Amino acid sequence: MKFLGYILRNARRSPVRTFLTMASTTVSLFLTMVLLSYFTVNDAVADSIKLLNRIVTMSSQGLAQPVPIARVREIAALEGVKAATPFSWYGGKFNEEVMPFAQFGVDPSTIWEVYDELSVPEEQKKAFVEKRDGAVIGRRLAQDRNLKVGDPLPLKQDLYPVDMNLTVVGIYDGTPDRDLRMCFFNWDFLNEELKSRANGQMADNAGVVIAKVASADLMPTLSKAIDASYANSDTPTRTQTEEAFAKMFSEMFGDLKGMIRWISLAVLVSLLFVAGNAMAMAMRERTTEMAVLKAIGFRRGLVVTLVLAEAVLVAGLGGAIGTLGAKVFFDLVDLGKYTAGMLPFFFVPWSTALIGLGASLFIGFASGLLPAIQSARLSVIDGLRKVV
Amino acid sequence: MSQVNSIVLENVSKQYRRDDFVIPVLAGLDLRIAEGEFLALMGPSGSGKTTLLNLIAGLDYATDGQVIVHGQDLGELSDSEITRWRSENVGFIFQLYNLIPVLTAFENVELPLLLTNLTRKRRRQNVMTALKAVGLEGREDHYPRQLSGGQEQRVAIARAIVTDPYLLVADEPTGDLDRNSAEEILDLLQQLNRDFNKTIVMVTHDPLAAKRAGRELHLDKGKLVKNIELRPEYDADSVSAARSADHQSIQETAS
Numbered sequence: 001m002k003f004l005g006y007i008l009r010n011a012r013r014s015p016v017r018t019f020l021t022m023a024s025t026t027v028s029l030f031l032t033m034v035l036l037s038y039f040t041v042n043d044a045v046a047d048s049i050k051l052l053n054r055i056v057t058m059s060s061q062g063l064a065q066p067v068p069i070a071r072v073r074e075i076a077a078l079e080g081v082k083a084a085t086p087f088s089w090y091g092g093k094f095n096e097e098v099m100p101f102a103q104f105g106v107d108p109s110t111i112w113e114v115y116d117e118l119s120v121p122e123e124q125k126k127a128f129v130e131k132r133d134g135a136v137i138g139r140r141l142a143q144d145r146n147l148k149v150g151d152p153l154p155l156k157q158d159l160y161p162v163d164m165n166l167t168v169v170g171i172y173d174g175t176p177d178r179d180l181r182m183c184f185f186n187w188d189f190l191n192e193e194l195k196s197r198a199n200g201q202m203a204d205n206a207g208v209v210i211a212k213v214a215s216a217d218l219m220p221t222l223s224k225a226i227d228a229s230y231a232n233s234d235t236p237t238r239t240q241t242e243e244a245f246a247k248m249f250s251e252m253f254g255d256l257k258g259m260i261r262w263i264s265l266a267v268l269v270s271l272l273f274v275a276g277n278a279m280a281m282a283m284r285e286r287t288t289e290m291a292v293l294k295a296i297g298f299r300r301g302l303v304v305t306l307v308l309a310e311a312v313l314v315a316g317l318g319g320a321i322g323t324l325g326a327k328v329f330f331d332l333v334d335l336g337k338y339t340a341g342m343l344p345f346f347f348v349p350w351s352t353a354l355i356g357l358g359a360s361l362f363i364g365f366a367s368g369l370l371p372a373i374q375s376a377r378l379s380v381i382d383g384l385r386k387v388v
Numbered sequence: 389m390s391q392v393n394s395i396v397l398e399n400v401s402k403q404y405r406r407d408d409f410v411i412p413v414l415a416g417l418d419l420r421i422a423e424g425e426f427l428a429l430m431g432p433s434g435s436g437k438t439t440l441l442n443l444i445a446g447l448d449y450a451t452d453g454q455v456i457v458h459g460q461d462l463g464e465l466s467d468s469e470i471t472r473w474r475s476e477n478v479g480f481i482f483q484l485y486n487l488i489p490v491l492t493a494f495e496n497v498e499l500p501l502l503l504t505n506l507t508r509k510r511r512r513q514n515v516m517t518a519l520k521a522v523g524l525e526g527r528e529d530h531y532p533r534q535l536s537g538g539q540e541q542r543v544a545i546a547r548a549i550v551t552d553p554y555l556l557v558a559d560e561p562t563g564d565l566d567r568n569s570a571e572e573i574l575d576l577l578q579q580l581n582r583d584f585n586k587t588i589v590m591v592t593h594d595p596l597a598a599k600r601a602g603r604e605l606h607l608d609k610g611k612l613v614k615n616i617e618l619r620p621e622y623d624a625d626s627v628s629a630a631r632s633a634d635h636q637s638i639q640e641t642a643s
Contacts, residue, residue, distance in 0.1 A: 002502045009490040292486045295447060296500045296547070297475020299468050380447050384482070 003302075007309045014282065021278040022318035025360055028271045029322025030329075032264045033356050037330070037348045039257055044349060046246035048177050052117060053216050054242040055223055056087075057209040059235060066205030068235055069191070072107065075211050075226060080218040083113035086187045086206030092155030092164060094145075101141055102179070102344075103155060103164075104207075105187035108134070114212045117174055124149070124170030132189045134169035138180035142171050144337055153183070161198040164190065179344035181336055210242070268359055275315045275367035283307060283371040290375045291383020300376040307375050311368025312361055319360015327353045395421035395444055395555070395587070400453035402439050402610075413439045414610040417453070423554075426581040426588045428601035435607040437591045438559060444589055445478050445557040446470045458554050475503050479548030479586075481558035485540040487532040487547075493519065494528035497546045504551070518546040522576060538569030545576060549586070556580065558590040562597050574600045 011018055057075060059065035069086060076084035085107040094100035108128040112120060120128075120136060128134045135153050142148065153166040166185050174180055187206065194203040213219050223239040230237045240248070283290070290303060298306075327348040335346035397419040404411045413436045421427055421444075429437040442448040443455050446462050455462045458477055465473055487496045497518050501511045519528055522542040532540050541561060548556055558577065562570035578600055580586045590601060598604050599618060606614035 005495065006488075006491065006499075006502075013490050288486060289488055292480075292482070292488075293499070294471065295445075295474065295480050297471055297503050299471050302503075381442060384486075 003306060003309075007306060007313060010282075010286075010306075010310050011313050017278055017282070018314055021275055021314050022321070024274050025271060025315050025318025025363065026322040026325065028267050029319045029356050029360055030326045032267055032359075033323055033326035033348050033352060034330075035260045035264055036355070037326070037346065037352050038343075039260070040349050040352050041346055042249065043247065045177070045345070046243045049246060050241070050243045051216075052242065053213045053219065054114065055211050055213055055219055055226075055239055056242050056245040057211070057226055057237050057239040058207075058245075060227075060238040061236075063207070065235075066202070066207060067209055067237060069187075069204045069206050071230070071237070072206060072209050074229075075209055076110070078222060078225065080214050080222055082212040082214055083110040084209055084211035085110045085114050086208075087210045088187055088190065088205070088207040089159075090155065090164065090185075090190065091159040093158055094153075094155055101181050101183060103183040103185065105190040106184045107188075108136075108184075108186050111184055114210055116212065117178060118172045119174065120170050120172045127169040128184075128186070131167065131169050132186055132192075133164075133166050135166040135183055135185040136170035136172055137168055137183045139171055139173045140180040140334070140336070141183065142168075144181070160190070160194065161201055162190070162193040164193065177345065179336070181344060208245075268363060271315075272363050272366055275311065275363055276370060278314075279307070279311045279368050279371045280374075282310075283375050286375075287378065287383050290378055291380045294378070294380045295384070303376045304372040307372035308365060308368040311371070312364035315364030315367055316357075316361045319363065320357055323348070323353045323356035323360065326356075394423055395419070395458075395589075396454070396456040397440075397443070397450075398454045398456075400443065400450045400455060402436070402443065402448070403451045412610060414443075414450075417610070417612060419605070419612065421587065421589065423587055424581070424585040425603065426578065426601045427590065428598035428604045429589065429591045429607065430593070430595075430598050430604055431607035431613075436610040437607050440607065441557055441559060441589060441591050445480065445555070446474045475500060475551065477554045479545075479551070479553040479556045481541070481544055481548050481556060481561045483560040483563040485532070485537075485544045485564075487540055487543055489532050492529050492531055493524060493535065493543045493546075496532070496543055497528075497550050500547060500551045514550055515546075518550040519543075521549065521580075522546045536569070537565050538572055541565060541569070541573050542576065545573070545580075549580060549584075554587060556586050556588045558588065560592055560594075561590065562592070562594060570594070570597065 057067060057071060059067055066088075067086075072084050072086050075081060086105060088105035090103040090105060092103055108125075112118065112125055124136065128136050137147060137153070147153065147168050149168050149170065151168045153168050155164040155166060157163050164185065166183075172180070172184075191203050194200060211222075213222055219241050223241070226239045227237050294300075294303060327350070330347045336344045339346075397417055400414055400417045400419075401412070402414040404413060417436075417440070419440075429440060431437045439448070443450050443462070444457060446457070446465070449463060460473060460477075462470060462473070487493075488499070491499070494515055497515045498511055501514060504511075506514065516525070516528070519525055522545050524539060524542050524546065527535065527539065527543075530539075532543070535543065541564075545561075556577075561577070562573050565573060574597055577588055577590070581588050581602075588601075590597070592598050602618055604614070604616040604618060605612055606616075
């Protein structure tokens with residue numbers, strides 16, 4: 001602590017250089033936090049739904065292929081399945097917005113049993129069942145668009161060949177780690193519209209089927225059983241837990257995920273060179289001073305410590321601002337508002353922020369190591385030039 | 389041969405190696421400096437005076453021979469030991485002051501004390517005493533850029549004496565100062581030598597500065613060539629003995 005003042009003064013000696021080094025560390029760490037958190041959050045969300053005992057049945061050909069609607073009833077009838085619902089992504093426009101929020105055609109009579117972690121007032125559940133064009137939206141979506149029960153919710157066609165003129169009949173709520181920006185509407189209403197106004201094009205199909213299972217132990221058996229039942233049909237299925245289904249989205253970017261990790265590493269390594277160069281320049285300018293310190297009794301270990309402390313202070317502070325800044329920024333700014341349900345929530349987990357903080361401290365340490373060793377090994381006589 | 393409380397160099401040689409070349413700087417040099425002596429080292433550039441000063445100050449090791457300072461054979465000390473020894477026994481005064489520009493006068497003087505176990509309060513007392521001794525009371529919060537050259541050198545001297553070292557080494561301490569400032573610094577060095585019995589070895593090109601010392605030693609081509617006694621009042625027994633020995637060494641070199 002005796003040397004803290006000296007370290008701080010040295011760090012402020014060249015304010016522009018210190019600022020630029022800190023700024024490059026801050027910006028790089030901020031961006032790295034965003035990249036790494038994307039996958040961390042996806043995995044965290046997938047982990048959080050592990051306990052909800054849901055399985056998702058999709059076409060074995062992928063999400064682009066639908067599942068016949070009859071599968072909902074068949075899956076619901078299986079022993080161990082508490083409830084099942086179609087889950088069809090409508091993907092319509094709202095006003096002039098393209099992909100404004102996620103909209104799903106579901107079964108109003110089973111959706112709240114399948115999604116039992118979401119809460120809706122009983123009278124609104126009833127209204128959702130009774131009113132064919134009714135829609136239940138998430139609390140945050142209602143807040144964002146200033147929508148309330150009774151408001152019209154017109155969705156224009158995009159993927160499907162029909163428009164959906166809906167009316168808000170309910171608002172669901174849930175814990176903050178749930179997606180509270182979805183819009184559920186009656187799948188039957190969509191199907192009727194397709195039959196009456198689009199010659200049945202895309203009718204009688206669900207995007208996927210989501211089922212609530214009585215216990216986690218049953219999920220592997222049920223998944224296998226469902227897929228086995230349809231293996232030889234025209235529309236074979238692929239069933240997996242909702243957790244695996246959620247992770248599938250990030251795994252779709254499998255190579256990209258690895259690439260982003262490598263890019264993040266490359267950013268940190270180049271940052272190391274930037275910070276290292278700044279420290280090396282600082283030490284070169286202070287060669288004589290280092291020699292003086294050693295002449296008056298500063299031992300090699302102490303010189304190394306002082307240089308490293310300064311490097312860690314500059315890079316560490318920049319990194320702390322970058323990582324904690326990203327953490328605070330995304331805690332305050334609700335990114336889900338702007339991503340149309342593609343990224344319902346985004347935040348920088350503490351674990352990722354701490355990794356970033358550790359990385360910035362390491363960068364500080366590593367960037368100062370070579371200049372520190374050079375300073376420690378500096379001959380006093382050479383450093384003083386004029387000798388003594 | 390070695391005297392406790394004095395500086396003794398016996399048959400000291402120093403060579404530098406530059407690539408394939410061996411450059412001899414000092415050759416078979418014998419020298420004695422008594423405790424409390426103020427010695428000026430003079431000689432043309434390349435004569436080895438600064439190299440000699442480095443050896444006495446423990447900044448470099450002799451290639452051959454012994455350098456004994458205050459009873460300690462410096463050749464026996466490891467790098468970390470000699471660094472510690474310097475911090476306890478030697479105060480350095482440089483031509484260009486070499487103060488840390490981002491530290492105040494107080495903090496510059498305090499630097500050597502940070503290596504000790506003194507409390508903050510005690511460090512403050514010692515720093516203020518040193519600054520008072522060099523006439524810079526009230527300037528402790530000034531940064532080097534806010535001081536004149538002479539004042540900067542005073543801060544450097546305060547930094548050199550704050551640990552109360554046995555030996556002060558000065559390499560052209562007035563080389564970058566105007567005459568008036570130089571006189572003030574030389575007055576101060578004389579005062580430290582006279583009042584606090586500090587042993588001072590000063591390298592200088594300035595004959596007027598050298599005249600402030602008790603003795604002038606001239607080097608040429610790595611050998612002592614002249615020993616001039618300047619201040620009879622230094623004729624304490626040990627000083628006389630040191631001078632006689634150096635006279636004899638020079639005569640032997642000449643013959």
